[in-house]
Amino acid sequence: MQFENNAVSIQNLTKTFGDHTVLKELNFDIPKGKITTILGFSGAGKSTLLKHILGLTKPTSGSIHVLGNDLSKLDEVELRGFRQNFGMLFQYAALFDSLSALENVAFPLREFSKLSKEEITERSAQLLESVGIQKISHKNLPSELSGGMRKRVGLARALALSPDIILYDEPTTGLDPITTKMVNDLIVETHEKNSNREMTSIIISHDVKATLKISDFVAFLDRGNIIEYLPAKEFANSTNELVEQFINL
Amino acid sequence: MENVEKNQNFIVRKFVESTSNLGKSIIESVDGLGRFTRFILRFFFWVFKPPYRYKLFFEQFYFIGNKSIFIILLSGSFTGMVMAYQTYFGFKLISVDSLVGPVTALTLAKELAPVLTGLIVAGRAGAAMAAQIGTMKVTEQVDALEVMGINSIQYLAVPRIVAATVTVPMLSALFLFIGNFGSYMVGTKALMIDEAIYFQKIGEFMFLEDIWQGIIKATVFGFIIGSIGTYFGFQVTQGAQGVGKGTNMAVVWGMISVLVLDYFLTSFLIHIL
Numbered sequence: 001m002q003f004e005n006n007a008v009s010i011q012n013l014t015k016t017f018g019d020h021t022v023l024k025e026l027n028f029d030i031p032k033g034k035i036t037t038i039l040g041f042s043g044a045g046k047s048t049l050l051k052h053i054l055g056l057t058k059p060t061s062g063s064i065h066v067l068g069n070d071l072s073k074l075d076e077v078e079l080r081g082f083r084q085n086f087g088m089l090f091q092y093a094a095l096f097d098s099l100s101a102l103e104n105v106a107f108p109l110r111e112f113s114k115l116s117k118e119e120i121t122e123r124s125a126q127l128l129e130s131v132g133i134q135k136i137s138h139k140n141l142p143s144e145l146s147g148g149m150r151k152r153v154g155l156a157r158a159l160a161l162s163p164d165i166i167l168y169d170e171p172t173t174g175l176d177p178i179t180t181k182m183v184n185d186l187i188v189e190t191h192e193k194n195s196n197r198e199m200t201s202i203i204i205s206h207d208v209k210a211t212l213k214i215s216d217f218v219a220f221l222d223r224g225n226i227i228e229y230l231p232a233k234e235f236a237n238s239t240n241e242l243v244e245q246f247i248n249l
Numbered sequence: 250m251e252n253v254e255k256n257q258n259f260i261v262r263k264f265v266e267s268t269s270n271l272g273k274s275i276i277e278s279v280d281g282l283g284r285f286t287r288f289i290l291r292f293f294f295w296v297f298k299p300p301y302r303y304k305l306f307f308e309q310f311y312f313i314g315n316k317s318i319f320i321i322l323l324s325g326s327f328t329g330m331v332m333a334y335q336t337y338f339g340f341k342l343i344s345v346d347s348l349v350g351p352v353t354a355l356t357l358a359k360e361l362a363p364v365l366t367g368l369i370v371a372g373r374a375g376a377a378m379a380a381q382i383g384t385m386k387v388t389e390q391v392d393a394l395e396v397m398g399i400n401s402i403q404y405l406a407v408p409r410i411v412a413a414t415v416t417v418p419m420l421s422a423l424f425l426f427i428g429n430f431g432s433y434m435v436g437t438k439a440l441m442i443d444e445a446i447y448f449q450k451i452g453e454f455m456f457l458e459d460i461w462q463g464i465i466k467a468t469v470f471g472f473i474i475g476s477i478g479t480y481f482g483f484q485v486t487q488g489a490q491g492v493g494k495g496t497n498m499a500v501v502w503g504m505i506s507v508l509v510l511d512y513f514l515t516s517f518l519i520h521i522l
C-alpha cells in the first residue's frame with residue numbers, strides 16, 4: 001500500500017542469522033498518525049522486524065527510513081538519541097522492578113529531559129493519572145501492582161517523552177478478557193489523545209478480533225514477508241489462504 | 250568371543266564420544282573466553298563515556314559492602330585466630346613462637362585477606378549481580394533500557410564492575426585488620442606471647458610492599474568478580490532456569506578466577522614489588 005506520509009518505510013529488507021533467513025526482501029510502509037497492526041504466526045519474524053524499526057538490529061541488506069531518517073546513516077550515538085522518538089510497551093511491561101511506579105515513569109524524563117526534580121515528579125504523576133493509576137499506587141513497586149496496572153504504568157513510561165511512534169509488542173497476550181479489553185481501549189484512547197500531533201501506533205499481535213476493531217491498517221507477516229496488507233475493514237475479506245486460516249483459528 | 254568384541258566396540262565408541270565431547274567443550278570455552286574479552290573491552294569503552302552515574306555507583310558500593318561485611322568480619326577474625334594457633338604450635342617446636350605475629354600478619358596481608366575476601370564477594374555479590382541482570386534480561390528490562398537509547402552495559406555493568414573494583418580492596422583491608430586483631434588476641438591473651446615482642450616482630454618483618462601486594466591483588470579480584478558477575482547476567486537468555494544457571498556460573502567462575510589469578514599475580518608481583 002502507498003501512503004502520503006510514512007512514519008516507517010522499509011525497502012528490500014533482508015535479515016539472516018547464520019544461514020537462517022528471517023526476513024526476506026521485505027517492503028513495508030507504515031503510515032503516519034495511524035494504528036497499524038502486524039499479525040503473524042509465532043516465529044514469523046515480527047519481533048525481528050520491530051527491532052529493525054528501532055535500530056536495535058542491523059539489516060543484512062535493504063534500507064529502513066523512520067520519520068524520514070535513513071537509519072543506516074546514523075552512528076551509534078545518533079541512533080541512541082533517535083530512539084527518543086519511540087515509546088514502547090513491552091509484553092509484560094518490563095518495568096524496572098527496583099523502582100516505584102512513579103519512578104519508572106520519571107526514569108526517561110530524568111535521563112533525557114531538562115526538567116527540574118519537582119517538574120519531573122509532577123509530570124510523572126500526571127502521566128500516571130492519565131492512564132488511570134490512582135495516587136495511592138504511585139509509590140508501589142511493580143511487584144505490588146496487578147498485571148493490568150503494570151501495563152498502564154508501562155504505557156505511561158512509554159509516553160513520557162511524547163514519542164512520535166509508539167510500539168506495542170503483543171499488548172494483550174496472556175491477559176484475561178477484561179484486562180484485554182481495558183488495554184485495547186487504552187491503546188485507542190492513547191492514540192486519539194495524541195492524534196493532534198500525529199503519533200503513530202504500531203502493534204504486534206496475535207489477537208485478530210481486537211486487531212480488526214482497533215487498527216486502521218493490518219499487515220500479515222509470514223516467513224519473513226508481508227503477504228497481506230489491507231485497511232482493517234477489508235482485512236476479514238482477504239482471499240489469502242494463510243490469512244483466512246489465521247483469522248478462523 | 251562375541252562379548253569381547255562388543256566390549257571393544259563399546260570402549261571405542263565411548264572413547265570417540267568423550268574425545269568429541271572434550272573437543273566441543275574446548276571450542277565452547279574458547280568461544281566463551283572470546284565473548285568475555287569482548288565484554289571487557291566494551292566495559293572499557295563505556296566506563297569513560299559520560300554520563301557518569303555516581304548514584305548507581307554508590308548504590309552498588311553500598312550493596313556489595315553491605316552483602317559481605319558481616320561475613321568478612323566473622324571469617325576474618327576466625328582466620329586470624331586459627332592462624333595464630335596453628336603457627337604457634339608449629340613454631341614452638343623450634344622455639345620461634347615469637348614469630349607468630351609477623352607470620353600471621355604476612356600471610357593475611359599477601360594471601361588470605363585478598364583471596365578469602367575475593368571468594369566471599371564472588372559468592373555473595375558476584376552471584377547477586379548475575380541474578381539481578383539475568384532477571385532484568387529475561388523480563389525485557391534490559392531491552393527497555395536499550396529502546397530508551399540507554400546502553401545497558403554502561404547502565405548496568407559499569408557501576409557494578411567499578412564498585413566491585415573499589416570495594417573488594419577495602420573489604421580485604423578490613424579482613425586484614427580484623428584477622429590481625431584475632432591473631433593478636435589469641436597470641437597474646439591465650440598463648441601468652443609477650444605483647445611487646447609480638448608487635449616488635451611484626452615491625453621487623455613486615456613492610457609496606459606486603460600490604461601493597463594484598464591491595465593490588467584484591468583490586469584485580471574485585472574487577473574480575475564484577476566483570477564475571479555482570480557478564481553471566483547478560484548471558485542469560487531463557488527464563489528463571491537461565492537465571493539460576495547464570496548465577497551458578499558467576500559463582501563458579503568467579504571463585505576459580507580468584508584462585509588462578511592469585512597464582513599469576515603472586516609470581517608477577519614478587520618481581521615488581
Ligand SMILES: Nc1ncnc2c1ncn2[C@@H]1O[C@H](COP(=O)(O)OP(=O)(O)OP(=O)(O)O)[C@@H](O)[C@H]1O
Nearest residue numbers: 017018020022040041042043044045046047048049
Ligand atoms: N538473535 C537471533 N539469532 C538467531 N536467530 C534469531 C534471532 N532472533 C530471532 N531469530 C529467529 O528468527 C525467527 C523469527 O523470530 P521472531 O522473534 O522475530 O519471531 P516472532 O514473529 O516475534 O515470534 P513470536 O510470536 O513467537 O514472538 C525465529 O526462528 C528465531 O529463532
Ligand SMILES: [Mg+2]
Nearest residue numbers: 043046047048
Ligand atoms: Mg516476538
